Amino acid sequence: DAGVIQSPRHEVTEMGQEVTLRCKPISGHNSLFWYRQTMMRGLELLIYFNNNVPIDDSGMPEDRFSAKMPNASFSTLKIQPSEPRDSAVYFCASRGDRELGGYTFGSGTRLTVV
Amino acid sequence: KNEVEQSPQNLTAQEGEFITINCSYSVGISALHWLQQHPGGGIVSLFMLSSGKKKHGRLIATINIQEKHSSLHITASHPRDSAVYICAVSSRYNNNDMRFGAGTRLTVKP
Numbered sequence: 001d002a003g004v005i006q007s008p009r010h011e012v013t014e015m016g017q018e019v020t021l022r023c024k025p026i027s028g029h030n031s032l033f034w035y036r037q038t039m040m041r042g043l044e045l046l047i048y049f050n051n052n053v054p055i056d057d058s059g060m061p062e063d064r065f066s067a068k069m070p071n072a073s074f075s076t077l078k079i080q081p082s083e084p085r086d087s088a089v090y091f092c093a094s095r096g097d098r099e100l101g102g103y104t105f106g107s108g109t110r111l112t113v114v
Numbered sequence: 115k116n117e118v119e120q121s122p123q124n125l126t127a128q129e130g131e132f133i134t135i136n137c138s139y140s141v142g143i144s145a146l147h148w149l150q151q152h153p154g155g156g157i158v159s160l161f162m163l164s165s166g167k168k169k170h171g172r173l174i175a176t177i178n179i180q181e182k183h184s185s186l187h188i189t190a191s192h193p194r195d196s197a198v199y200i201c202a203v204s205s206r207y208n209n210n211d212m213r214f215g216a217g218t219r220l221t222v223k224p
Contacts (some may be wrong), residue, residue, distance in 0.1 A: 031210060043200065043214040055210065089155060095210075103147070103212075105157040 006106035013113055018080040021109045024073055025094030033103070034067055034077050034089040043091070049075065075088050082113045117141050117164045120201050120215035123205040127222050133188040137201030140182065148175050148186050149200040151217070157200075160186075191222045 005024040013019050025032045033048040047057040049069045057067070064083070069075040079086055094107040119138045120217050137146070148160040161168050161175040164185075168175050173192075177184040189197055201215040 002215050033210070033212075043202075045212060048210050050210070053124065056208075070133070091157060099181045101160040102162045104173075105149075 004091075004092055004094050004104050004106035006109050008109060009107060010110045011112070013082055013111070015083055015113055016081045017113075018078065019053070019082045019086075019111060019113075021077040021090050021092075021111070023075045023106060025075070025092070026104055027073065029094035029096045029104070030072075031095045032069060032075050033093045033095070034075070035093065037091060038073045038087075039110070046077070046090075057073070058071030079111075082111075087112050092108045115133050116216070117213045118201055118215040119180050120199075120218050122218060123216070124219045125221070127191050129192055129222055130140060131191050131222075133195075133220065133222075135186045135199050135201075135220070137184045137186070137215055138206070139180060139184075139201075140215075141203065142206035143203040144206050145204045146177055146184050147204070147212070148184075149202060151198040152217040153197070156220055157168045160199075187220070188220075193222045193224050196221050 004026055007022045012067050031050050034046040035043050036046055037043045038096045044059055048055055052069045052072055064104045065079055067077045089108045091108045093103045095103050117140050121136045145162050145164045147162050150158045150160050163175055163177050172189045174187040198217040198219050200217045203210050205211040
C-alpha cells in the first residue's frame with residue numbers, strides 16, 4: 001500500500017485565492033482526519049469523517065474552510081478565500097478499525113499564502 | 115494548562131545514550147499515541163497504547179493510567195533518531211478526538 005497520499009506537497013498562493021488540498025486514504029480505512037500544524041499551535045484536528053460522513057468539524061477555523069469526502073478513496077480540504085494566517089502544514093490521516101488502532105499520516109501539504 | 119504536556123521541550127544527547135521523553139495528560143483517555151516527525155515533516159505513528167508497555171526495536175513506550183503519565187524511551191540512541199516526538203491522547207468519550215502535545219525536539223549527536 002502506498003500509504004496516505006496527499007497533494008500537492010507544497011502550495012504557494014496569493015491572498016484571496018482558492019486553495020484545494022487533496023487526500024487519498026489507505027484503502028479499507030474508514031476514518032479520515034484533516035489536521036493543521038503551525039509553530040504557534042502545533043497539531044490541531046480540523047475535521048474528521050467516518051465512512052465518508054463528516055462527524056466533527058468543530059475544529060474548522062472559519063467558514064472559509066470546507067471539507068468533503070465524496071467517496072471512500074478521496075477527500076478535499078478547501079480554503080476560499082485564503083489568507084496569510086492560513087499558512088501551515090496540513091496533514092491528512094486515516095485509520096482503520098479500532099482493533100487496528102494506529103493512525104497513518106500523509107506527508108502533508110505545506111501551504112504558504114502571500 | 116494544556117491537556118497534554120511533554121517534557122523536555124528540547125533534548126540533545128550523544129550517540130549511544132539512553133533517552134526518556136515524558137508525557138502527562140489531564141483528561142480521560144481511551145488511548146495514548148507516540149508520533150515521530152522527521153525534519154522532512156512526515157509524521158509516523160510509533161505506538162498506540164492504553165496500558166502497560168510496548169516495545170519496537172530500540173523504542174519502548176510505557177503508560178501509567180492512574181498517574182496519567184507516559185514515557186517514551188530510546189535505547190542506544192543514534193543520530194537517525196533525531197526528530198520531534200509528539201505525544202497525543204484520544205479522548206475517552208470520542209476516540210477520534212486526538213489532542214496533541216507540543217512535541218519534544220530530540221537531537222542525537224555522533
